[in-house]
Amino acid sequence: MTDRGFDLDARLRERERAGLRRRLDPAESVGARTRFSPDPRGGAPDFGDRSLVFASNNYLGLASDRRVLQAAENAARSVGTGAGASRLVTGDTGLHRAFERDLADCKGTDRALLFSSGYAANVGTIEALGPDAVFSDELNHASIVDGCRLGADETVVYDHADPDDLRAKLAQRAAGSLDSATEEDWLVVTDSVFSMDGDVAPLTEVCDAAEAFDAWVMVDEAHATGLFDDGGGVVQREGLADRVDVQLGTCSKALASQGGYVAGDEALIEYLLNAARSFVFSTGLAPPAVGAAREALRIARETDRADRLWATVATLREGLESMGYEVLGETQILPVLVGDRDDALALGDRLADRGIEAPAIRPPTVPEGTARIRVAPMATHTDEEVARCLDAFEAAGREVGLL
Numbered sequence: 001m002t003d004r005g006f007d008l009d010a011r012l013r014e015r016e017r018a019g020l021r022r023r024l025d026p027a028e029s030v031g032a033r034t035r036f037s038p039d040p041r042g043g044a045p046d047f048g049d050r051s052l053v054f055a056s057n058n059y060l061g062l063a064s065d066r067r068v069l070q071a072a073e074n075a076a077r078s079v080g081t082g083a084g085a086s087r088l089v090t091g092d093t094g095l096h097r098a099f100e101r102d103l104a105d106c107k108g109t110d111r112a113l114l115f116s117s118g119y120a121a122n123v124g125t126i127e128a129l130g131p132d133a134v135f136s137d138e139l140n141h142a143s144i145v146d147g148c149r150l151g152a153d154e155t156v157v158y159d160h161a162d163p164d165d166l167r168a169k170l171a172q173r174a175a176g177s178l179d180s181a182t183e184e185d186w187l188v189v190t191d192s193v194f195s196m197d198g199d200v201a202p203l204t205e206v207c208d209a210a211e212a213f214d215a216w217v218m219v220d221e222a223h224a225t226g227l228f229d230d231g232g233g234v235v236q237r238e239g240l241a242d243r244v245d246v247q248l249g250t251c252s253k254a255l256a257s258q259g260g261y262v263a264g265d266e267a268l269i270e271y272l273l274n275a276a277r278s279f280v281f282s283t284g285l286a287p288p289a290v291g292a293a294r295e296a297l298r299i300a301r302e303t304d305r306a307d308r309l310w311a312t313v314a315t316l317r318e319g320l321e322s323m324g325y326e327v328l329g330e331t332q333i334l335p336v337l338v339g340d341r342d343d344a345l346a347l348g349d350r351l352a353d354r355g356i357e358a359p360a361i362r363p364p365t366v367p368e369g370t371a372r373i374r375v376a377p378m379a380t381h382t383d384e385e386v387a388r389c390l391d392a393f394e395a396a397g398r399e400v401g402l403l
């Protein structure tokens, strides 16, 4: 008899063999200090000792801030725990609109639109724009890659953070189809802060290249929103709001909540709310998530919370480099380069033994030979906790033979 089912055990074994098997190790709570459990599968977690988390995207440490908690509660009480329907049916509320006005104000655009996640925002936006050609940085996030797969006629990948290669590829396509190219819609898309390398896209040069060929620019500020000027991202820091056509991001990192957004001009937002399938055919973002993200954005804009994060980043970078580690990037994401996958895993394990949660990132997430520990501090880490993290890196690095 033929078997038309799916042999998932075999697929999992194959992943195991290839070193691609993932585990879900639950945490007791989200914050700078928490307890983890080994993957309990279908059972209940068995939490161990408390660890210091240096690997979260809750960069401002606002996911447990009492003002943000209160805002989530207020939203649930006054609006509801769920939106109940797509925004286009009955799920559009005054709270969604208020947060979208705040986001547009922060981003310097006419309007903003909330999606259920950053992933949905990327996929829905690129699919709805339906570009003839997308020019995409080779290290762009998977949700951009998936949006291109779904919506772009052709995706041209340019070398990471290389505006010269971008320009060459734009020129190549323009020369290759001289007549039709003038009729085509082109989109240049890049992350602003790259999540595994902690570096920043050369946005001014990217805009220059795109403008030379009349292409649109879309920037994903997932790892930057809330951390730069006036709670904005790198686009705000560089003063590029009027040159970036689509500013996109997530509320799930520094804004300590859930949901994605697009900020742009009136026509873009009106078009997306009509045509982006991940917006149209998905329930509106849950009101508590909207309330929490809105309050987190207010705190990011009105307080010096990000300054505390940048001070911690400087201490960690300096401390790690002075021990002899190579630390990549230039942002709050501090990738400590190890190289060998097994060494990186061993370093991550030795750090965990010392109560520091900062797991190894290895191929295929990063290129072969560049396994690393991605250190990501929070604004809520104390000086003493930062010192403990550095001590752990020193002792663990010696144990693994890296220092």
Ligand SMILES: Cc1ncc(COP(=O)(O)O)c(C=O)c1O
Pocket: 117, 118, 119, 120, 122, 141, 143, 191, 195, 220, 222, 223, 250, 251, 252, 258, 259, 260
């Ligand atoms: C650059 C980038 N874009 C988009 C996303 C997706 O955002 P979300 O987690 O809100 O789906 C992420 C992270 O997950 C990201 O790192």
